[in-house]
Amino acid sequence: ELKVEQNPLFLSMQEGKNYTIYCNYSTTSDRLYWYRQDPGKSLESLFVLLSNGAVKQEGRLMASLDTKARLSTLHITAAVHDLSATYFCAVDTQGGSEKLVFGKGTKLTVNP
């Protein structure tokens, strides 16, 4: 059974600082997704990582995937308050089947 673990689960940081969220998964997969959820809202897709070594960047967020280590990272550069949200990683089960298993999420709070 595929398990997806994120850490930390809670992250409080100051504006302007850098930090990394980690996503580990337990079985082989070559597709990983990052989503953002604002309080009381739905999930919004941020990145889709489809191969080993994939790196995607948008604004202050950069995501990478290491399929050999079964690890993805979401790096935050010079955080701003607007980035406060819960971030989820999700992993495809083997073979690109339809099942997407989510981590428990990292609640990020960026303080002024």
Place this chain on the structure above:
Amino acid sequence: DAGVIQSPRHEVTEMGQEVTLRCKPISGHNSLFWYRQTMMRGLELLIYFNNNVPIDDSGMPEDRFSAKMPNASFSTLKIQPSEPRDSAVYFCASSTRGQGKTNEKLFFGSGTQLSVL
């Protein structure tokens, strides 16, 4: 496109009552997913459909839960009878997964906040 549409947005009901949640996927998407989100358990996949056929319902908690997809543009998730522990946010999502496309991310609806008293 209007995105994935769920109704109702909020549902408050009493224990023992039947609850029906509705979802309209994005036109052209062939896969539909029902997720449940709680603080304790996070996002759990309940069931997913591909081309209107249920593929995996192993996440459905028990027989009180049932889901249908009578056509490509409509799905329901029914709980009968409902219990307080069913209180959660229920999300529907759709995608083009299984159509050989590489960027098969899920598009989520706004969710239904269910409270069972």
